[in-house]
Amino acid sequence: MKTLLLNRDEVQRLLNPQEVIAAVESAYIACSGGQTIQPPIVSIEIPQYSGEMDVKASYSRNTGVISVKCASGFYENQKNKGLSNSMSTLLLFDGTTGFPLCILDASLITGWRTGAAGAISARLLARANSKTAAIIGTGDQARMQLRALKTVIDLHEVRLWGRSSEQMNTYRDEMSQEIDCDILLCPSPEEAVRRADIIVTTTPSSQPIIRQDWVFPGTHIIAVGADMEGKQELDPMLFQDARIVVDSLSQCKIRGEIQNPLRLGMIGEECIHGEIGQILLGEKSGREKDSEITIFDLTGMAVQDNFTAVKIYQRALALKLGTYYDFLK
């Protein structure tokens, strides 16, 4: 018995936005339905190299597979060594025997499954006639969110804001070749969000960027950036009258955007409408009124990796892609 190895290029060829969205939906449903095991995330921090390694493990009865993702961020790699700052290796084990089925480069998976999460929330929570998205930030995730969003929403206009006008230009040049959509560069976050049906925040900020009085009734906000303690992109006042949906309540309370209004006592846990998986399961409602503000707070879950990687693995088997290696020889 051999283990399938997939490199970044092969994973790229096997990734398909629609399938990733379907995989992440299944993951949310499985998780909220109690069909998964997700132990706490393990983190090793190595400050002298501005580095960290996160290990996210999960098991799903649906896929029948255990996934272990080792994702690193060493934030001076590119500058000092010409290496990517973020690298990621994912292992899939047969959940009936423990056999290592597949080891794949997962650098792209985190981005794709996070983009898919935003898109799923927009389908469930954004107003039906949404046409305009504000994207805050110009990095990888700002791109991934747009790619995924475009597959579920008929976007006409993207209103972009980022700190660096150079990076805003690069984003527009690159993404307008890829996505059929006008990309407007905005001079301030306020300009970006005031006319948007959907707001996506993708920065590593630890200070609010979006003020409450800039956000119109009926807006859907996808809060991607905050994924660890101390991070914040939204005015906590925004949460007071919003329909708040999370990917994982236990994670978001600690690492998500909702950590801030909860800590400040501006909302209680009873103000959280539910997990997105509960909406997909039909246990909770999605948007109820055109006038309400909806917020989706996501921190990323190991089961998203599990379902996405299993889909890639299955496609690789079907297309006979990849290299086999016998670890047990």
Added chain:
Amino acid sequence: MKTLLLNRDEVQRLLNPQEVIAAVESAYIACSGGQTIQPPIVSIEIPQYSGEMDVKASYSRNTGVISVKCASGFYENQKNKGLSNSMSTLLLFDGTTGFPLCILDASLITGWRTGAAGAISARLLARANSKTAAIIGTGDQARMQLRALKTVIDLHEVRLWGRSSEQMNTYRDEMSQEIDCDILLCPSPEEAVRRADIIVTTTPSSQPIIRQDWVFPGTHIIAVGADMEGKQELDPMLFQDARIVVDSLSQCKIRGEIQNPLRLGMIGEECIHGEIGQILLGEKSGREKDSEITIFDLTGMAVQDNFTAVKIYQRALALKLGTYYDFLK
């Protein structure tokens, strides 16, 4: 940049008992000296297949490497599927960049580094003139302990006891070809331990097997079996007058043999002499009197995997063994 892959056979050829012992000593010293990071062990249990997956991660400033070991135990594999019950895959990442340096089959590493732990304790804690070891249990670890022990102690006699006389015979047939030492099969654990200088317990028992009044003054006990809550091989009375040494105090309190006398209130935490790394560092004494009973309680630490695997990786580089694969292509 490519990742080195090593299969089981290559790892076997690169393992050398003396080097594993040296690696585990360095790991203990680094750990007790505060040079390592060892997050809590992550476990996923899958009862319907009698299976579990443990993920043990660590970082060491000394090796400069992050290790992640995914070790599974699916206890019906052999019977139902002709597969090994225990499989294990270990990843080494560059601690300055996060790059995946090496992925190796680690099925043998856990056994070897655990054997090495017992041997190190015997060197530090057994009486100088020890000649006889009682081995309780006949499985893989009962073999590993003997192999490693023989490299540090001039053993003349092994007194073996296990539940199955068939497996005792197999053990004797196999090990006497490998190790120059008399192996006596004993009809009871009492017979095995009464005349032994060193006792090694390697069973998955959850009931005491070794009674206090069978153990002579001056004996060194290596308590390998208990490595999770509910396990027990020793009469808790044995701990009352013994010099108790552990591999990791935080782990042993919960998963080691000392969980039992601690829970029963027969000893307090102040009765633990120290960690074995503290003895190696010279911060704590080893055996002080020929008449005292010493007990080494070990649960296995991720840094043992780290140092052992890094040694194997370095030897593979030097000997140009293994296969390279480019995950980032």
